[in-house]
Amino acid sequence: MRGLRIEKPGRPPEVAADLPVPAAGSGETLVRVAAAALGHLDRSVASGTFPRNPPPPYVPCGDGAGRVEESERFPRGALVWLRGGGLGVTRDGVAAEYAAVPDEAVHLAPEGVDPMLASCFFSPATSAWISVHELAAVRDGQRVLVTGAAGAVGSLAVQLASLAGADVTALVSREERAALVPGGVRTIVGTVDAGPYDALIETVGGPGLPARLDAVTPGGVAVIVGYTAGARLELDLPSRCAHDVDLRFLNMIRRAPQAFALADDLLVRLSEGELILRTDRYDLAEAPAAWQALTDGRARGRVVLEVSVDR
Ligand SMILES: NC(=O)c1ccc[n+]([C@@H]2O[C@H](COP(=O)([O-])OP(=O)(O)OC[C@H]3O[C@@H](n4cnc5c(N)ncnc54)[C@H](OP(=O)(O)O)[C@@H]3O)[C@@H](O)[C@H]2O)c1
Known part of the structure; x- marks a missing residue:
């Protein structure tokens, strides 16, 4: 499958076409990823200066959205956003066509929400x-x-x-x-x-x-x-x-439970246009340019990668 790979911390992500499709273990959901958000935390983890990183080589990005492919807990085809459970920090992230995600990091999104928005609104x-x-x-x-x-x-x-x-x-x-x-x-x-x-x-x-x-x-x-x-x-x-x-x-790691409690309401307000979050959209193949734009302060909104077409 297509996805991003970080060979080892300190190197920028490269686009790969030969990543293995992960298998969902017990308590995990397999998601067909539509969008993955690139953020400053992903850059910190990839820099090697962050206290933790997934075992290399690893797939970056802790935030994404897509549709459930296989799960014991969520209906197949449901639109979900992904965040938490160590995604992109202690285990592979979601910048690939499929991601095996701990159930605790899978959150149902209202049908009709743009997956690009759902992937990047949380933080x-x-x-x-x-x-x-x-x-x-x-x-x-x-x-x-x-x-x-x-x-x-x-x-x-x-x-x-x-x-x-x-x-x-x-x-x-x-x-x-x-x-x-x-x-x-x-x-x-x-x-x-x-x-x-x-x-x-x-x-x-x-x-x-x-x-x-x-x-x-x-x-x-x-x-x-x-x-x-x-x-x-x-x-x-x-x-x-x-x-x-x-x-x-502000320490959003400590405040994560509060943030998850706020998230559904904020996603609806964003989706309905009461609040606006600008997104800077790139195809997965353009990820190195997106990474550079984020690094240089040139991003014109939240940087989001289109990983696969949502259907
Ligand atoms: N404490 C927490 O728990 C927590 C939670 C969320 C986010 N954050 C942090 O909050 C900060 C802002 O996050 P964000 O998502 O809003 O980031 P962002 O949209 O990428 O950047 C925010 C602003 O920072 C300036 N900037 C960005 N990159 C720069 C660079 N390389 N050099 C100089 N200025 C630069 C730009 O200001 P101008 O437009 O004026 O140029 C940009 O609009 C990040 O440091 C993020 O890690 C912390």
Whole structure:
């Protein structure tokens, strides 16, 4: 079968046509995969710097969607999305025509949902929801700054904060990214302004983060979600104490049970168009280019691979 293979961590994925079709063991479901999402976690695992990776050579991608081929638990032909159970982290992922998936990682999707959307919504939608509603506890009328606002988590955070009644400002790195920000919110390019903001949803990190923390009003909150532009932050503790901004961190691994509980509702809202998640779609054969676009920050939405035609 066709699929992606990572020969060993540290190497990018290659497209293979000779992968063996896996057999579903006890407690597993065999899925004909329609779509697989490429994300930053898949890149980290493949880099070899992540604490865990599947035994190489392995099939990457922890998120996907497709139809049940063989299962003791799910009806044959049912549309499902795939996530959890160590997929793509401790065992083969789903970027191949067939995947044998632990039943706990198989989730029924409403018929009619686009498999490309079902494959990729989980992480950004649940991360944005928890960041906005729980960690930042955004309320009506608050001023909220979202960085990486053209990205997957950022664009959903913009929408959810706006729906909560916040006055949202989107920050993007370059002019051409501004057009990708949803919902006509105020957008600034490059460096943050003086604010002040009641809450910051930070998906980018990097050297501009201290200035963005300064733009949050004392008593406000900064939610650290991601660090695509840089993973280090040096803090001057006396001025941080004086400035008194509540620094909160998102850990979606710890919050997985909550995320799964939120997922069905978010998938329906996305499928019905109440929320928008832009997808950057590639054929499986174009996976190396997709991987590079994600690495370089050129992705124009969640990167999704079409693995096989859904039927
Ligand atoms: N803490 C958690 O549990 C958790 C959960 C989910 C996601 N995350 C993390 O959150 C971050 C955002 O995820 P996402 O899915 O929204 O990612 P994304 O859509 O690929 O990127 C978000 C934004 O980051 C900037 N960016 C991306 N790649 C870059 C690069 N190579 N150099 C500089 N800037 C870059 C871009 O901002 P511009 O558009 O402004 O250029 C992009 O819009 C990632 O680090 C992800 O790992 C963490």
